[in-house]
Amino acid sequence: MARFLAFHSAPNLTKETFTEALREVRNWRPDPRTTVIKVYYSSEDGKLISECEAARREDFEAWLSSRGWAWDNIYKVSLIAQTGNIWEL
Amino acid sequence: MPEEATKLTNQVKEMIGITGEKVECWNAIEKEGLRRFTQALMDPDPRYWDEEFAKSTRYGEIITPPIYCAYLQKTPPGEEDPVTKAFREDPQSDGLGNVTRPGDLPPIPTDLKRILNGGNEMELYKYPSLGDTVSFQNKYADISERVTKDGTHMLIVTQETRYWNHKEELLCVTRLSLIRR
Amino acid sequence: MPTAEELRQTRQIYFDDVSEGMELPPYIIGPITPTYIFRWSAAIENWHRIHYDQDFATNHDNLPGVVVQGTWKQSVMPQYLKNWCLPDGWVWKISIQHRAILVPGDTITVWGKVTKKSEKSGLGVVELEVGMKNQDFIESCPGSATVILPINGGIPVPYPFVAP
Numbered sequence: 001m002a003r004f005l006a007f008h009s010a011p012n013l014t015k016e017t018f019t020e021a022l023r024e025v026r027n028w029r030p031d032p033r034t035t036v037i038k039v040y041y042s043s044e045d046g047k048l049i050s051e052c053e054a055a056r057r058e059d060f061e062a063w064l065s066s067r068g069w070a071w072d073n074i075y076k077v078s079l080i081a082q083t084g085n086i087w088e089l
Numbered sequence: 090m091p092e093e094a095t096k097l098t099n100q101v102k103e104m105i106g107i108t109g110e111k112v113e114c115w116n117a118i119e120k121e122g123l124r125r126f127t128q129a130l131m132d133p134d135p136r137y138w139d140e141e142f143a144k145s146t147r148y149g150e151i152i153t154p155p156i157y158c159a160y161l162q163k164t165p166p167g168e169e170d171p172v173t174k175a176f177r178e179d180p181q182s183d184g185l186g187n188v189t190r191p192g193d194l195p196p197i198p199t200d201l202k203r204i205l206n207g208g209n210e211m212e213l214y215k216y217p218s219l220g221d222t223v224s225f226q227n228k229y230a231d232i233s234e235r236v237t238k239d240g241t242h243m244l245i246v247t248q249e250t251r252y253w254n255h256k257e258e259l260l261c262v263t264r265l266s267l268i269r270r
Numbered sequence: 271m272p273t274a275e276e277l278r279q280t281r282q283i284y285f286d287d288v289s290e291g292m293e294l295p296p297y298i299i300g301p302i303t304p305t306y307i308f309r310w311s312a313a314i315e316n317w318h319r320i321h322y323d324q325d326f327a328t329n330h331d332n333l334p335g336v337v338v339q340g341t342w343k344q345s346v347m348p349q350y351l352k353n354w355c356l357p358d359g360w361v362w363k364i365s366i367q368h369r370a371i372l373v374p375g376d377t378i379t380v381w382g383k384v385t386k387k388s389e390k391s392g393l394g395v396v397e398l399e400v401g402m403k404n405q406d407f408i409e410s411c412p413g414s415a416t417v418i419l420p421i422n423g424g425i426p427v428p429y430p431f432v433a434p
Contacts, residue, residue: 125312125313126313126314128309128313129306129309129310129312129313129314130310130313130342130345130346130349131271131299131306132271132349132353133272133273133274133277134274134277134352134353135274135277135278136277139274142278146357147357147358147426147429148429154345154348154349154352155345155348155349155352155361156344156345156348157345160313160314160315160341163315164315171317172317175317181330182319183318183319183320183326183330183331184317184318184319184323184326185317185318206340206368207367207368208365208366208367208368208413209340209344209365209366209368210363210364210365210366211344211348211363211364211365212362212363213348213360213361213362213363213431214430214431214432215429215430215431258430259430
């Protein structure tokens with residue numbers, strides 16, 4: 001399993017369409033090994049950052065495609081600092 | 090690829106039937122703990138809290154939920170705080186740490202370190218009553234081996250726990266199957 | 271899930287009322303939230319971080335988030351069956367396996383189905399298939415159970431329970 005970050009664009013998302021795309025468990029957990037943990041959206045710039053735990057990068061790409069969200073870059077995460085806690089992945 | 094040797098060694102087989110010490114849980118069953126448990130379970134059954142109604146049932150008294158007695162093993166006052174100990178030993182502890190508790194069985198002598206819960210069984214005989222003190226005893230009821238299609242050997246360890254009240258009435262029996270791989 | 275009042279007034283289901291293939295009325299629980307999960311951990315003093323610490327669950331254990339406890343499922347299943355056979359039936363045995371993880375957002379359906387019925391020593395022995403599925407019909411805890419029901423006009427189910 002690995003953690004990935006995608007930087008991508010989705011102009012014109014509203015709170016409603018964002019919620020519809022991401023609220024239900026099946027939308028953020030498409031299969032037992034793929035979890036989209038967090039998605040940040042900037043409505044000003046139409047930019048998204050998505051964080052995903054998946055067995056393979058391709059699984060994350062498949063999810064992004066299913067949302068219709070093309071990606072600029074996908075990176076594999078190795079370290080996380082969150083409120084003082086350091087996680088090595 | 091050479092075939093993996095069996096993990097069900099004679100040393101492991103010798104663990105079958107090993108029984109731990111019988112342990113009495115700290116504190117008798119009381120209303121506040123029962124309230125907290127049943128509300129967390131979201132079971133509003135008045136048999137757990139309405140004395141008048143409970144008296145009119147076949148049980149004749151307040152009862153407690155099935156296998157409630159399995160959750161009574163708490164850290165007694167005066168003993169080292171297990172949470173502090175867990176984080177002192179490992180700042181990235183999972184919160185449980187390597188806690189050895191009274192009644193625990195000796196470890197299985199195997200190099201299969203990963204442990205998964207393979208399932209739970211329970212047999213119910215009596216609900217504990219308010220005021221009961223509960224004792225329990227663990228046993229390795231069975232250890233067997235399973236080989237997956239890719240030739241990986243796993244051990245299935247069945248740990249059985251029996252629970253009694255202070256009158257030595259059997260309350261329930263639980264069995265936990267742990268997969269070691 | 272039934273209310274306290276409904277549980278006071280539950281009408282006894284007898285062995286005679288049960289048929290093989292019959293489905294029990296399901297329980298719907300949820301949507302599950304992190305607070306429900308935390309409250310259970312607090313009630314049973316289970317300090318495992320995967321049940322209340324989102325960062326630990328995702329970053330250390332690679333879980334999809336905080337997860338529902340197996341111990342909770344182990345108590346909900348006998349609760350479900352107890353309520354079905356109230357006031358005088360007895361849930362004798364349950365066996366469950368833990369499969370799909372349940373997470374906040376899941377709505378759980380607890381279900382049961384009668385697979386076999388037989389009489390033994392004047393008591394009704396009912397075997398069931400049981401489980402808990404989420405809203406996407408993914409099974410989380412498949413299992414089986416044995417419930418003892420009184421036969422209409424027959425002897426009461428003994429308490430404390432003695433196996434027939």
